[in-house]
Amino acid sequence: MAKALCLVASLLLVGSVFTHAEFSPSLIVDMAKIVLDNYCSPEKLNGLKQAIEAASSNTEILNIPDAETLANVLSSGFQTTISDPRLKVSYEPNYVAAVAPELPPLPPEQLVAILQSSIKLDVLEGNVGYLRIDHILGEKVAEKVGPLLLELVWNKILPTSALIFDLRYTGSGDVSGLPFIVSYFTEAEPVVHIDSVYDRLSGATTELFTSSALLGERYGTTKPLIVLTSKNTNGIAEDVAYCLQSMKRATVVGEKTAGGSMKLNKIKVTDTDFYITLPTAKSTNPITGSSWELTGVTPDVAAEVEDALATAVAILNLRAKVPAIVEGSAALIADNYAFEAVGADVAAKLRGMLAAGEYGTVSSKTGLETKLSSDLSTLSGDKSLKTTISAPVQPPMTYSPEMFVELVKLSFQTDVFENNVGYLRFDMFGDFEEVKAIAQVIVDLVWSKVVDTDALIVDLRNNLGGPTTAISGFCTYFFDADKQILLDKLYDRPSGTTKELWTLSDLTGPRFGSTKSLLILTSGATAGAAEEFVYIMKKLGRAMIVGETTAGSSHPPQTFQVGETGVFLSIPTVHSDTAAGPAWEGVGVTPHIPVSAEAALNTAKGILNKHLGGPK
Template sequence: MAKALFVVVFLLVFGNVAVVTHTAFPPSLIVDMVNIVLDNYCSPEKLAGLKEAIAAASSNTEILNIPDGESLSRVLSAGLQTTISDPRLQVSFEPDFVPVVAPQMPAPEQLVAMLQHAIKLDVLEGNIGYMRIDHILGEAAADKIGQMLVDLVWNKVLPTSALIFDLRHTISGDITGLSYIVSYFTSAESAIHIDSVYDRPSNTTTKLMSMATLLGERYGTTKPLIILTSKNTKGIAEDVAYCLQNLKRATVVGAQTAGGSVKVGQFKVGDTDFYVTLPTAKSINPITGSTWEQTGVTPDVNVNAEDALAAAVKIVQLRLQVPAIIEGSAALIADNYAFGETGADVASKLKGLLERGDYSMVVSKSGLEEKLSADLKSLSGDKNLKTTSKTPVLPPINYTPEMYIDLIKVSFHTDNFENNIGYLRFDMFGEFEEVKAIAQIIVEHVWSKVVNTDAMIIDLRNNLGGPTTAIAGFCSYFFDADQQIVLDKLTDRQSGTSTELQTLTELTGPRYGSKKPLIILTSGATAGAAEEFVFIMKRLGRAMIVGETTSGGSHPPKTFQVGDSDVFLSIPTVHSDSTLLPAWERSGIAPHIPVSAAAALETAKGILNKHLAGQN
């Protein structure tokens, strides 16, 4: 690694600077510099091999021919940064260096004046608190003016419904202030391991814990907390953001932070005017096992820093609506979901997720809807119980007879296979009144082509469902007219009514009857109304089902608005009679002959050909 350092340095130097015959700086410069790094750099694991190369470095005098200190310091900085892959290491040339004297703690009155200047407070519309802090106080300062800080600052934001914590301009702070800040947003019941800080010079690791006792009240664990960041957010401010982000207590909104350090030291290189500045400590988060240093804190919502406040306000406004949306969703499901017992269970568990804080970190309406849909599916086992959009009602289309004929030709596919086996495929069910109006056209252009066959294959492998109002009529073609048959019993949870679905006594065109063989093809895509048809025909023993287990959909769900929000739920409200067969809703219908959807047609043809050959 050290060799890499000197190769980089060599190329940088001799690509741009002429070589002279004497060295301008002492040969020990590089050795002393490397020793400082070895003894103080926060990540010693990245320095493997550096120590062994010090001897070689002492003889590498070419670099010392650079005639001025500032040029040499830039080359040395570049070499260190490239070798260790850390841009925080800096070498400077400071002949007029003045040691930094730690300032004395100001008097309380001066501290308060400084705080009032450095902290900006506001209460935005909707009782949203806003607090900007440009310097994070340490333990000593907090102890000295803690009560005044509570009275002048904290108590003004404590009553707000949500808080936006602006760290976009925070470039300084004291690591001992981390526990204070984090503790105000966590619970007092148990200590939380917030951070671990490894200090290289002392070779010690300090565990930072949340505090059991604080001045003033805590903000709590449930009210929304947003932290704003920018590329200027640095050091302890990054640690605050990273800790609260990984505790799932705050959402970070803004730009990637600077990637600074919890502690930086500056060291004089021997008796020269060169100084090495480097991170001497590092933060290791107990949750991620990683750090924000060098890479910075990645925001949960990445926007330009100047747009972060507006984005945060939108997030808070959404989160303040979330409890009402979740509770309203639970009530709608409990009152309307087709299976009452399941609906009550889903509603209870959904409110439990809300109380547990599962919805506390949503950042957008789409994210809320996506999570709510996923939770409803998980809790109910029903993919049709979900959020949906409010679909506008489209005006009816006035079709001409010619347009209907063209539409029917596209929507239905017929064929006649060997041994007079009819084939009928359609991929969606229509509304009864619409179908009734064009029944004669369907009979002439579709049904007449298959009704006189000796057996029939109905292909529903691509049928996605549709209204179930035409199911009774379609089923009726496959039963005789001399008796009326109860096809299914439908229970409507919303209205609290039950309806018997029966065969129709009058039909347009001839019936296929109850005697001729009938096979229905299914796939995992067969859904909704198509499943209701398959369910009835299997239940009454009228058809053989060949293919795959169906989708496990539902009767057409209804759309419900959740309270006054713009969130809508799709809720199945009707279920079929499952006293003779298991309910097809949620689980689908198993075929008599399970084969892949691709093989279903050939399998059905083989079965019917064999059957018809046996009859002959």
């Protein structure tokens, strides 16, 4: 009722400007009756009757001397009250109702001329069909011109590999043409419920289905279909676009459509020259449960009207390359993924998704990469198997001795707690050659502060990994020099070789040794090379792990280009020895003492304090 009062307010505001009554008090009531009896959504009319009665009983409203001004005021009031800009009041003394002309019998040459003027078609580069229709033909007309449509239009479109259906300029049409058009892009069976049309005048709801019998062949359900739209796409053309979009049969490219009506009626107000134009029928899509009316059809890919065709061509060019990209990705994974059985399974499922059309709706290279990356991670359970970018190789950095010192200070944190418990934190593993070059600096500035403690906490809760080339050297510090120890075996899938990791015989600086207590802190963020270190130390019984299960990522993946495309894959190619059971890749390393990452340090300190005799 509050919204309905907007009508009264708008009428009173304008009515107060005039002083001479011109119109019958029944005029507004008669208009309201037309709206109440014919508007397509009666549930939106609550309160309208009371507002009209209040407005018509106020003589100031009818003091407006100009009929067109009154019509505009009433239009604004109705539109505001019902929230529907399609409802309009007009004053038209010379109005003559238009009658849709019947298509008379015409000689073939005239029918050809009519069709050629209203339908435009072309076959673009890459065997892409282009079809523009500016009026949706009704079923009866289509039946009359059907053979010519097949000969002049459809039979030229059928052999194309993809179709651009241009509705940017289509503002009129017959609802009976909706199932006629949509059916050509579906299978014959089963028929599909595509629309429900409620007609207020009859009170009946008509359900529209695709047709199982058509003149000529269908375009089918697998070839790419793009529908172009603009803000001028209106009425039945919007319904066509919305149906094909809702069925996921077409990608809509362009501008948001007009948000028009399934059916508009213009009704004369009693014996006056006032008319009310209003929607008397409404569409409800059975898939979405909603409608394109008022709101318009939102495109899948937005583009300015003049750019829509070029955008559609670019999308189709990309889709033509998609099968090769997906197939190339499957082959690379099958041949290179660290775990052969998993790689073969992922490749097979990826090919199945391609065959099922799951990659048929990608609209951009970014969208393709995002979907492919998500699918690879989901199918493999490996977050490291994904699409990536090809980063250019950077030249090695040249550091001065002073820069090395600052770099080490920023990269490591150390402390010594009560009971002579050392603490060492670093958040990334470095490449062996780079670390080797500054090993003495690390020993002097970092290692020397904790190596002589009675126990050590190594904090890897924020360590994201890095190269695994320094793993052997770092592990060696926690074993004795009297013998070499086999740390792990790493299988490299592309080469089919296995590399053994052993402790080193030569080290820079002193060892921590194998007898003093070592606790390692972990979290769900601990990844890659850090997990390999935790896995080795736990497997060999050299450390107690405190915190959360690690990320379950992988050894550093390699980057592969998919054919000659600009798509690149990040593929883990190496896995730890699984002869004695599953490694850490994909599952993570489970701690001995499971606690939250936040509580891990205090838990570790408590364990060591108790072991070493309590705090001093």
